[in-house]
Amino acid sequence: xxxxxxxxxxxxxxxxxxxxxxxxxxxxxxxxxxxxxxxxxxxxxxxxxxxxxxxxxxxxxxxxxxxxxxxxxxxxxxxxxxxxxxxxxxxxxxxxxxxxxxxxxxxxxxxxxxxxxxxxxxxxxxxxxxxxxxxxxxxxxxxxxxxxxxxxxxxxxxxxxxxxxxxxxxxxxxxxxxxxxxxxxxxxxxxxxxxxxxxxxxxxxxxxxxxxxxxxxxxxxxxxxxxxxxxxxxxxxxxxxxxxxxxxxxxxxxxxxxxxxxxxxxxxxxxxxxxxxxxxxxxxxxxxxxxxxxxxxxxxxxxxxxxxxxxxxxxxxxxxxxxxxxxxxxxxxxxxxxxxxxxxxxxxxxxxxxxxxxxxxxxxxxxxxxxxxxxxxxxxxxxxxxxxxxxxxxxxx
Numbered sequence: 001x002x003x004x005x006x007x008x009x010x011x012x013x014x015x016x017x018x019x020x021x022x023x024x025x026x027x028x029x030x031x032x033x034x035x036x037x038x039x040x041x042x043x044x045x046x047x048x049x050x051x052x053x054x055x056x057x058x059x060x061x062x063x064x065x066x067x068x069x070x071x072x073x074x075x076x077x078x079x080x081x082x083x084x085x086x087x088x089x090x091x092x093x094x095x096x097x098x099x100x101x102x103x104x105x106x107x108x109x110x111x112x113x114x115x116x117x118x119x120x121x122x123x124x125x126x127x128x129x130x131x132x133x134x135x136x137x138x139x140x141x142x143x144x145x146x147x148x149x150x151x152x153x154x155x156x157x158x159x160x161x162x163x164x165x166x167x168x169x170x171x172x173x174x175x176x177x178x179x180x181x182x183x184x185x186x187x188x189x190x191x192x193x194x195x196x197x198x199x200x201x202x203x204x205x206x207x208x209x210x211x212x213x214x215x216x217x218x219x220x221x222x223x224x225x226x227x228x229x230x231x232x233x234x235x236x237x238x239x240x241x242x243x244x245x246x247x248x249x250x251x252x253x254x255x256x257x258x259x260x261x262x263x264x265x266x267x268x269x270x271x272x273x274x275x276x277x278x279x280x281x282x283x284x285x286x287x288x289x290x291x292x293x294x295x296x297x298x299x300x301x302x303x304x305x306x307x308x309x310x311x312x313x314x315x316x317x318x319x320x321x322x323x324x325x326x327x328x329x330x331x332x333x334x335x336x337x338x339x340x341x342x343x344x345x346x347x348x349x350x351x352x353x354x355x356x357x358x359x360x361x362x363x364x365x366x367x368x369x370x371x372x373x374x375x376x377x378x379x380x381x382x383x384x385x386x387x388x389x390x391x392x393x394x395x396x397x
Contacts, residue, residue, distance in 0.1 A: 003397040004179075005170035007045065010144055012054035016110055018142035019045060019172060020159050020390075022151035022374060023060035023078045031077050037361070038151070039081050041374055045148045045172035046086060046115065055110045057142050058082070058090075059098075059118040059159050060149065067125025069096035079117040091116045098124050099137040107141040121159045128157050135162030148172025151353075151375035153390030154382075160390040169394045174374065179391065181350055181371040182318075182382050190315035190348060191217055196307070196338065198223030199321030199355065202246045207384035208320070209253060218263040218314075220307050222299050222323035222334060226267050229254065235288045238272070239295040265310060269300030271324065271331060278328040298324025299334035308341040317342060320352035320380065326359055335359050343368035353379040 010017075021042040026034045033039070042058075049056050065073040079092035091114065093103040098119050110116055121127045126134035135158040139145065145167040147153065152160050153175065163169075171179070185193070195212045197205050202225040212219060221229055224241035231237045232250035257264035270287050272294035273280035284300040285291065299307070311317060319342060323334030336359075342349045343365040351357050351369050354376030360366050373379040378388060 004391060004394045005397055006176050007048050007146065007170055007172060009397065010146070010168065010170050012049055012052040012144070014112060015054045015144050016057055016107065016142040017049050017054045017144045017146055018057045018059065018138065018163065018167065019049070019146045020149045020152075020163070021058055021060045022149040023058075023075060024062050024151065025078065027077065033077055033081055036081055038374055039078060040085065041174050042148055042172070043082075043085055045146065045174065046082070048173065049146075050086075050113055050115070053112055054144075055112055056115045057107055057110065057118065058115065059121050059138065061122040061127070061152070061159070062120050063122075065120060065122050067122065067128070069119075069123045073120050073122070075117055075120050082115070082117065086115070088113075088115065093118055095119050096123060099134075099141065104141065121157075126158060128155075130156050130158050130162045132162060132165075134158040136166055138163045139166035142167060145169040146172045147390050147394060148174045149390065150175045150178045150373070150378055152378065153375065153388040154378040154386070156389035161393045164393040164395075171391065171394055175391060177371070178373055178375070178379070178382075182352075182373070182379065185316050185318055185348065185350055186215060186383070186385070189215070192314050193316045194218045194220065194310055194314040194318075196220040196222070196311075196317065196319040197321050198225065198323050198335075200224040200241060202228045202243050202250060204380070205321070206246075206249065207386070208380060211383065211385040212318075213253070213256060213260060213262060216262060218265065218310055219257060220265045220310060222267060222303070222307070222338070223321050225321075226299075227296055229266050230287050233266075236290050236292060237296065238290045238292050240290070241295070263310070265306060267296075267299045267303040268306060269302045270296040271298040271300055271334075272296055276325075278330060280330070282330060297328070298331040304334060304337045307338055311338070311341040311345050311347070314345060314347045316348045316350075317345065318350045318352060318383065319356050320354070320383065322355050322359055326355070336363055339363050339365045352383060353377075
């Protein structure tokens with residue numbers, strides 16, 4: 001990884017610091033925040049700047065307002081929540097232009113130790129096009145720029161990448177932590193190093209599989225994507241999720257793993273049902289003999305034992321993607337047991353965002369994982385070995 005400047009490399013005293021966070025949080029119909037984990041994750045950076053004599057101007061997107069002001073996507077509820085978390089008033093600039101006159105005035109009057117939150121940056125269509133003019137407007141509010149939004153670091157937008165061209169920049173604590181944990185796992189892991197990949201499609205994870213093949217000792221594949229691999233071994237997969245056009249690729253990956261001496265573990269038994277429904281009658285069969293009229297919806301007990309044993313031997317584990325349809329209680333056991341095996345292992349455990357992070361949170365294992373990534377798409381691209389534009393633009397040490 002490139003060595004990027006961090007908060008400690010910036011002189012904050014008396015400076016206004018523009019911080020890009022990921023406050024894209026879920027809200028209910030009343031506009032109440034239902035999960036504030038992303039807001040809490042950004043607070044160490046905010047507190048560091050305040051403690052070191054700076055003032056903070058926060059910005060984020062929320063949802064998809066498609067380049068137009070839309071009260072449904074206002075960040076006002078977020079300002080209230082930050083206020084509660086840091087125990088001081090957060091000024092909120094309810095400005096449809098994001099950087100209109102009222103915002104410029106608030107920013108220019110901001111004193112040391114004060115916090116201002118801008119309106120949703122996606123109210124402006126220039127944001128997602130990464131247009132210089134909007135990046136410059138944002139930059140004009142502050143003296144320094146800090147990116148702490150790992151969840152959007154794979155997007156080159158005005159607030160995540162463009163603005164760094166106009167201000168001295170560094171990464172916040174959250175991005176530093178993400179890059180630190182995942183970077184170390186990919187570059188110099190404690191071994192055995194095991195990667196667990198699940199989720200629906202092989203096509204979403206091809207780059208990840210190919211990059212990890214160069215690094216891991218064992219690769220575990222579950223979830224819907226496993227059926228493409230099972231088919232590649234010449235077995236019937238019934239009505240299971242299958243990417244027909246990726247079967248030969250799966251066969252190549254199985255061959256490549258053998259050549260590289262990487263243990264590739266696939267489900268040996270599968271929980272099947274005749275229909276995709278929470279109440280569907282289900283039973284377990286060997287993966288090599290799935291009835292044609294059934295579909296696989298979770299890994300079976302033998303597979304759980306096999307995967308858990310491999311996790312137990314590991315010193316570093318990265319997990320991305322559930323083992324089955326974990327939203328349906330009948331088909332959540334595989335995901336639950338893999339999470340439990342990770343929680344009980346002595347390994348460094350890194351959960352790669354998205355559904356796996358949600359599963360670990362829901363199951364109550366979050367505090368037993370070494371690191372849970374806050375970015376689904378960003379962590380996938382990072383695991384693929386891609387350079388993330390929102391990090392790449394920051395100043396090097």
